[in-house]
Amino acid sequence: KNSFQFYASEMNASVEEKLVLLEGMRSALDACPGQACQFQLLYQPKVDLRTGRLFGVEALIRWNHPEHGLISPLRFIGLAEESGLIVPLGEWVLRTACAQGQAWRDAGLPEVAISVNVSARQFEEKRLVERIDGALRDSGLPPRLLEVEVTESSLMRDLARAVDKMREIEAMGVALSIDDFGTGYSSLSALKSFPISRLKIDKSFVADLAHSRDDQAIAMAVISLGHKLDLRVIAEGVETEEQRDFLRANDCDEMQGYLYSRPVPPERIAELLAEQGT
Ligand code: C2E
């Protein structure tokens, strides 16, 4: 509901407002990496529904604006995508997330997989694979600890090409997951040809899970489809015990959401990993 309002207001934003925002993003990105960088990544834990173990984190970008405070990605990722700025911004995200993952390893913490969101334009860009490879090499993070989240809709724009690119990413040893599953239309036959390891049930289906029979049916269908295709299934936006209990009872593998933790700074992830032990 929030994102709809955002898109509605983004469409209403004047060209001038967009230019100001875009210019702001450009100059903010110019200072990255570095002390004056206004972008920051928070990390949201992903936990195993059976064991309760924190096994992964999702990197989520924030813009720490000197005047406007913390700006949500819902307010600027669309424009970054539209303008192409998402490519260098996304590269900064990849590099920062990989470096962070390696820093946790260097600190001797238990291993944790890091997932990074890649938007449609970033996914289609021809040097994506090189950029991922560069971020891994420069950080020293093993590829098996990186996962790329792509939405169904970015894959469906050019299916044959998307499958080729996914295969290249898979060949590097990096995992792929489908984000916002169920919100786009992807043909089930396409899904079969994707070299992915995970489906993520969008939070719009999780919000009313305790009460809506429709959402329950959708969640159960995604879980069983995922399992039949040998994929793991994660639910995002889990806020209540009822939602978690339903997902667990219906054999969902993993969850992510405020119930366990909001997106948090890397120091907090280090604490959670240390508490958990090996
Ligand atoms: P997403 O990939 O679907 O990420 C899930 C969003 O749900 C995140 O919003 C997260 O903070 C929020 N969330 C997590 N748990 C809960 C919960 O229990 N309840 C509710 N109501 N919300 C929850 P966020 O961080 O504002 O990000 C919004 C979207 O912006 C993301 O949606 C993703 O599409 C995009 N995004 C964020 N970071 C990046 C990035 O680094 N690169 C790209 N390309 N896109 C990004």
Ligand code: CA
């Ligand atoms: Ca995501």
Ligand code: CA
């Ligand atoms: Ca989502």
Ligand code: CA
């Ligand atoms: Ca998404």
